Amino acid sequence: ELEALSSHYALLFNRRKAKLSAEQKSVFDGKLKEVQQIFDLSNEIDAGTDSNKGKTVERGNEGSSDEMKNLHDSSVGKAAEMAAGFTNALAGLAANDIIQRTTGRLDSLHSEGVHRLSEMCCFAVSQLLTFGKSIISLANKTEEEEVDGNKVNIEWPxxxxxxxxxxxxxxxxxxxxxxxxxxxFVTGISDVTEAYQASIKGVTAESPTAVPKTSVQEKAxxxxxxxxADxxxxxxxxxxKVIPLNYAGAHTDD
Structure with a gap:
């Protein structure tokens, strides 16, 4: 959908540009180039803006600008919860049970971490689409048009x-x-691994057995x-997905 939005406004941008004078075309190209440079996160720029702009005007509990932070907070809390107290969970277990319990917890941490990262990535991309649609809606709206109540209302400079x-x-x-x-989640995996190492060391010291020395650490x-990598x-x-917003970001109703 972002790609479709980009293609549509690239076409409109170029159609409008074709009708302009040479001087106006230069201004249009300058706007596009400036937006492209800003969207290139490898560039160092002065990002000073009005902090009151670009915020969602809330309708009830919908469209919360804090949703990404909420995802972050709940995910960090979940990782800490899954790793907390694991030393106590291993207390009194035999070596094989310690290995099995640790392997299970590592699997759970990894799976949950992947799920949370995927969820946040999807939200980030959907937020970019929301930004693009909002800017286009603002550029296309005339004073006589009514604001669509179903659209996210974002205040833009x-x-x-x-x-x-x-x-x-x-x-x-x-x-x-x-x-x-x-x-x-990486920290949680490290904490669980440390708890395993301490527990397995204590058990094998009391009753030496053939315990794999590297399997759990390698998995972790x-x-x-x-x-x-994810x-x-x-x-x-x-x-x-920021790149497709170049033409939408440069689109104006000037």
Whole structure:
């Protein structure tokens, strides 16, 4: 849907540009280039904007601008909950039971971490689509038109670059939340592994048995690497979905 929106407004942008004078075309191209530079998160820019702009005007509990933070908070809390007190959970167990219990907890942490990252990535992309539609709706709306009550009402500044900077700031914030969630599950895996190592050491010291020395640690290491890789993939995917907003962000009713 983002790609379709981008293609549509690229066409409108170029049609409008074709009707302009050489000087006006230069201005149009400048707007597009500026938006593209702002949306490139590898660029260092002055992101100063009016902090009251780009915020959702709430209708009841819908369209909360804090939803990504809520996803972050619940996910970080879940990771901590799954890792908390695991040393006590292993107390008094035999070596094989310790291994089985630890393996199960690591599997759960990994699965939950992947699920949470996927959920946050999907929300981030849907938020980008909301931004794009809102900007286009604002540009197309005339004073005589009534505001569609089903559309998200976002307060935007008039300046094109200011709109782009608001989107950039939101994307960076969402990516920051996603990174924190990934790190929280990696930390949870590390905490569970440490609890396992302490427990298995105590059991084998009392009654030496043939316990695999690396299987649990290898699983934990692999799961941590998978989560880090998923984090990188999610961030790249979100960044790639900012690009289709170039023409929407540069679109104005001037």
């Amino acid at each position: 008039e300046d094109v670059s200011a709109k782009a900077k608001i989107i950039r700031i939101n994307v960076q914030t969402m990516i920051g939340y996603l990174e924190a969630v990934s790190n929280s 290491s692999a799961f941590s690497e998978h989560l880090r 984090q990188i993939t999610a961030i790249r995917f979100i960044n790639s």
